[in-house]
Each structure stands twice: as C-alpha cells, then as structure tokens.
Amino acid sequence: MDPYQVLGVDRNASEAEVKKAFKKLAMKHHPDRGGDEAKFKEINEAYERITNPSKFRHEGFQDDFDTTPGGFSFRRGGSVDDLFEQFFGHHRQQQQNLRVSIWITLEDVAEGGERTIGLETGHGNRMVNITIPRGVLDNTQVRYAGLGPNGRDVIVVFRVRPHHKFVRLKSVDLGCEQEVDIWTLLLGGELKIDTIDGSSVSVKIKPKTDPDVQLRVRGKGLQNSRQTGDLYVKLKATMPTDIPEDLLEILRQKLEK
Secondary structure, three states: OOHHHHHOOOOOOOHHHHHHHHHHHHHHHOHHHOOOHHHHHHHHHHHHHHHOHHHHOOOOOOOOEEEOOOOOEEEOOOOHHHHHHHHHHHHHHHHOOEEEEEEEOHHHHHHOEEEEEEEEOOOOEEEEEEEEOOOOOOOEEEEEOOOOHHHOOEEEEEEEOOOOOOEEOOOOOEEEEEEEEHHHHHHOEEEEEEOOOOOEEEEEEOOOOOOOOEEEEOOOOOEOOOOEOOEEEEEEEEOOOOOOHHHHHHHHHHHOO
C-alpha cells in the first residue's frame, strides 16, 4: 500500500495537509454514513502508516501515546474506531443536539417571555429556561446554543394551540367574530371588543351598517421584532329578545307588513 496515494497527498505534504485529507476521506467513507467499511479501514491504515510508521515495523508495542517527528499525536495499539473518534468525537458531540417540542397558547405568542422546560438527558430530567420569541409562528424551530448538558444546543419546536376566539390570518394579523345587536347596526353606536392581550377597545359603528361587515382595529393583532399586526372583526347580527310590541307595530306600518 502507498499510504500517500490512498490519501491523495504528496510525500512532502505537511501535517495539516495529511490531517485534512484523512478527515475528508474518513467522513466520506465511514460506515455510519453509508460508506464502504473496507475502504474506510484502508484510509485509516494509510493515515497510521504516515503518522505512526513504527507500528508497522514492530510488534508488541504498548497501548500508550507517542508523537512523531512531524508533530502527530497518536495512541499506540489504538483501534480504527479510536482513531476516528479522536478526530470526529467532538464534531459528533456537537451534532447531537437535543430536540424538544412544546405547545404554547396564542397568548404566549402575543406576550413572549420566559418558559421553563424539561430536557431528557439520559441521566434524569433537567429543567432549563428558554425565551419564547414574541410573534413566533406555529411549527417554528428555535435553536438555543449551549443550553443543554455538556454545552449541547437545544432545538425547540414551538406548536401553537388553536384559540377559542381568535384565528391567525397572517403572521401578525388576527381575526375574530363579534356579536352585535341589530339596533346598533341600524342606529349606530359603540361596540366593546376584547383583544388578545386581555384588554378591550371600543369601536364606533356607523348607522345602517350591514351585517357581516368586517372592521379593522389597527395595532391590536400580534407583534414580532419587525411589525405589529391588526385585528379584523367580523360583525354578526343578533336579534334582541325584548322588542316592545308597539315598536313592532310601527315597523309593520312602515313596511306595510
């Protein structure tokens, strides 16, 4: 075997060049990534032949560390997996992010703020604090760097529960239906509307407003880091239950009913 040819490097290649070539080929052909096991072993042997030539000249060496004149650090008697772990163990650990999915309410989306969640670590449950991004969309993934055990990243998938009153029209706009009696639609007046933040606003209803009209209440939708949405209110006419009989008689005369 010509180890330099296997790794595709010149015989005068530097330590950095040999390491770079080995790492690239080992990642490509590692069996865990669907590569050929025989090719992977050949790559590892080629690397060891360059960095630890004494291993192939003598038998019975002890399982300890040594350093070549070129500055390569290696473990005598180490296995192929040991060698791979030496180079990629840290990278692999970084890739093992913790992933959790949590349900939040539309009020949580409107307010943002802190939330304590539990992480399954393999050594029990660990409680950590996260910040819910204000205006977060349903099924959004947010990465919290270094929040997990051993500095691992935590990826949180936010799921937003359906609301009993409000629906999300766009990223920050909300919609709802509001009942209003027919007299207010006919004669005009004020209508009190509850908003997602728990407050209420009063809007004016013009005389002779049609049923099913949609009103726009500016700035009363959701908010994110870039914009504030509006609240769209669809009016639903309701019939009063206590209409005086004399009023009905006047209407009959007017309408010739």
